[in-house]
Every structure is written in structure tokens, then in C-alpha cells.
Amino acid sequence: MNQLLNSRLMSAVLIVAGVIFVFLLNSVVVINPGQAGVLSILGKAQDGPLLEGLHWKPPFIAAVDIYDVTVQKFEVPAKSATKDLQDITASFAINFRLDPLAVVEVRRTQGTLENIVTKIIAPQTQEAFKIAAARRTAEEAITKRDELKDDFDTALSDRLAKYNIIVLDTSVVNLDFSNEFSKAVEDKQIAEQRAQRAVYVAQEAAQQAQAEINRAQGKAEAQRLLAETLKAAGGQLVLQKEAIEAWREGGAQVPEVLVINGEGGTPPFFLNLAPSQSK
Template sequence: MVLESSSKVDSLKSSTKKSKDVYIAVQLTLAMVFLAILSNFFVTVNAGERGVMMQFGKVQEQILGEGLHVIVPIVYTVQKLSVRVQKQEISAEASSKDLQDVFTDVALNWHIIPAEVNSIFQQIGDEKAVVDRIIDPAVEEVLKAVMAKYTAEEIITKRGEVKAGVDDSLTLRLVAYHIAVDDISLVHVHFSERFSDAVEAKQIAEQEAKKGEFLALKAAKEGDAKVNLAKAEAEVQRLLRENLTRELLERQAIEKWNGKLPLIVGDGSKNLLDLRKFVDR
């Protein structure tokens, strides 16, 4: 009897414990359901985002800024869009004014205009749709239009002007879709291999021509120098012939004489210096 009574007590305790566990589980479930329902009344818009308010799927004019907002669930839903600067890299092919193929790698920094997120979501969709439907096609079309205004050589020599043209045209085009252009870079502009080889050959030919012109100019200057030197020597000889008299030669000889008479063989009467006329002076 004692054992049977003890067994009933243990069974009762076990049943009570199970009941408490079930009760706690139910309470936790109800609390979670309540929090889940309550959370639907609040929307958090993170930094760098804007919230598009929709009433039964219809886009409203109200735009939710950053922070915590209270809404009526089921009636209202919120779509969040990033208004931060985003980077898009695009490769496009175009033709120059002289019908050369131009391959361009573009890096575009852009962002959705914060005050117009409701319009862009209503007309286009989220960020991926904006890139696929608007930005990529716009960049390709603008590049084709701008590159067609310049020859291949001008695209290289007037790169800054080409970039400014692309920037202005793209900015004007995208602002109509509620997108602002922050910056655009023509990262790499190259042409077909055939055209590149032709440009290289032209540069080599120009360098060789410049080298030939330099050598010709150098030779001409050297020739002019030789002619001038010859003219100078001839002038010196002429002056010597005109100014170098017998008396001057005799005077120079006496100035350099060391006092010894030279040994003269033959009739020296015509060759001896007349020292007396210099002594008399």
C-alpha cells in the first residue's frame, strides 16, 4: 500500500511538471505571436535608405525617411530603396566618326534621388531593375552618340572633352528617370587590333621622319659651319697678304734674333737684313 501510494504521488508530480512545461510553452508561443503581430505595426528604415509607402499596393506620395515608423499592417506596406551612391561598370562598343570600332569600359557612380524614390519604384522597380532597364541601355546609347562626333584620333587626343560630353548627355538622360549621376570615368578606351597596328606604324614612320629631318638639319648646320670657317680662313689669308710687308717681317725677325749671325752659303747680299735702317730708327 505504501509503495502504491508513493507511485501515485510520483505520477502526479510528473503530470504536474508536464502541465507546467506545456503552460510555459504556450505562454512563450503567445508572447512570440504577440511580438510578431506588434512588429508589423513598426517599420525601420536604415541609414542610406528611403521607404516607399503603399496602401493596398498603391504607391503613396509619402516617403519614409531614416528611423522607426508606425504603420497599420495589412493596410500599409513599405518597400525600402537605397539612395546611397552605387557603382556600375559597363563595357560598350561604338563607332567613331571615321568608322573605327571603339571599345569603352565605363565606371558610373549614381544614386536614386531621395525625394523621388516613390516615382522610380512606381515606374521602374527596385535597384536591379533600374540598372537593367535604364542605366545600362542609357550608357551604351550615350557612348554611341558621343563617339560618333569624333574621329578615332580625336577620341584619344580630346579624351577630356569626350568624357565631358558623355557626362553631360548621360546626366540629362538619367535625371528624367529620377537618377542622379555623381561621376563617370572612361576607364579604358581601345580600338581594334588592326587600327592599333596602323597607329603604331604611323607613329614609327613619324619618328623616323623626324629623325631624318634632324640629321639633315645637323648636316646642313655642319656644312654651314665649314663654309664659314673656310671663309674666315680665306679672309685671314687676305688680310695677311695685304698687311704683311717686308719691313714688318724684318722687324719681327730682329725682335726674335738671338744675336748670332746665321751661316749663309752663296750670294747673301740679297738675303741679309739691313740692320742699319732699324738701328737708325
């Protein structure tokens, strides 16, 4: 009899302990670092987010939605037109996170993180890119890419702030234009390269022409100095010496005796050029 009572008592204790355990298990929730929770009682979101730590909740009638508030990365395609009506497509990598103090509002208005990405971030990225692209031409979008990104960042941050989404950073993964514009850019680059080549050739020709001028001026100066030398006393002797050296070096038929008549009272000049004969 006592054993039966003890057995029933033990069973009751175990049942009560199990109920208490289940009750406690459904009465607490642990929010880990990098998370924020929203408490809902009977389906109604309660004010005040649940931040990291241990929190109590009504058992069985309450639920907690957990949101990841760490940095999220999402790649978004976008398409727009520039100020000069050139089609431009881009792909942006967006780093963002939810404001942990505003997750209750996020829960009430957007629901899940997937809804935030597809219904908020994607369309707002498209609109922000339209604003940034429309402020500059296609060529400026290439040459001033940093300014394009700055305008995009500003527009996107302003738009997403209304939804309690904090933009941390963006990067342009890809930036493409129409085939016609890409061909025009390529043709322009080729034309610029050819123009640069033409400038180089012109400069080289000018340098060569200047060198010819310098050589001609040097030759003219040499001739002028020679003329002045010939006018001076003994000039004819210089000519005679040069003529003899030319005959000797040129290999032409050299006369045995060279007679150069004097002028202006200068006595004639006799020179025996015949090779000496050994006896």
C-alpha cells in the same frame, strides 16, 4: 482552484502580450541613414517616400520596400563608331544614386535596383556613348579624350535624369579601337619619330656645314691678312723666316747655305744653316 485560475490568467496575459508585440512589430518600420522606403498596402505603392527614421504602417496588410540611396558604382561596356566610321569600344565606371524623394516612382516604374542597372543605366550608357563618339574622329577621341568624356557625361546625365537617377561621376576605364586603326596609329607615330630624327640630322648637318663655312672664312681671312702683310714693307723677311722654321721643324734635308735673291733693289740674303762644329 486559485492556482489554476492564476495559471490561466497568466497564460492569457502572455498571449495578449505576444499578440501586442507581434502587432507592434508589424506596425513599425525603421529606415536607416542612406535608405528610403516605399510603403505598399495590399500591393499598392503609397505616395510619399519613407525617409530615415521610425514609421508606422498597417500591420499584416502592408509591406515596405527599402532602397539604398547611397552612391552606387557600376561598370558598363559600350561600343560605337566615330565620325570617320572607326569602331571604338569603351568601358565606363559610373557612380550614381537614386533620388530618395522619387523612390516611389522608381518602385512603380522600375522595381528593384537590379532592374534599374540592367534595364536603364546599361542601355542609356550605350546611347550616350554613341552620341559622344559620333561627334569626333577616332584620332580626336584619343587626343581630345577629356572632351569625349564631357560629352558622354552630359548625354548620360540628361538621359538618366528622366528616371530619377543622379549621375555623380564617370570615368573611362578602357578605350580601344580596331586592330587596323591601332596599327595605323602606331605606324604614324613611327613615321613622326623618323621625321623628327630626320629634322635633327638635317639640323646637325646644317650646323656642321656652317662650321666648315666659318672655318673656311677664317682661313680665307688669315690668307688675306698674310697677303696684305707680304705686300707691306718687310714682307719678304716674313717669308724667309717661315721657310727657315719649316726646314728646321720638318726634318727635311736642310742646305748648309741658303741664298735668297733680292728683288726690287733688295740686297740678297745669305744664311749659313750648317750646324756649328765644335773644335
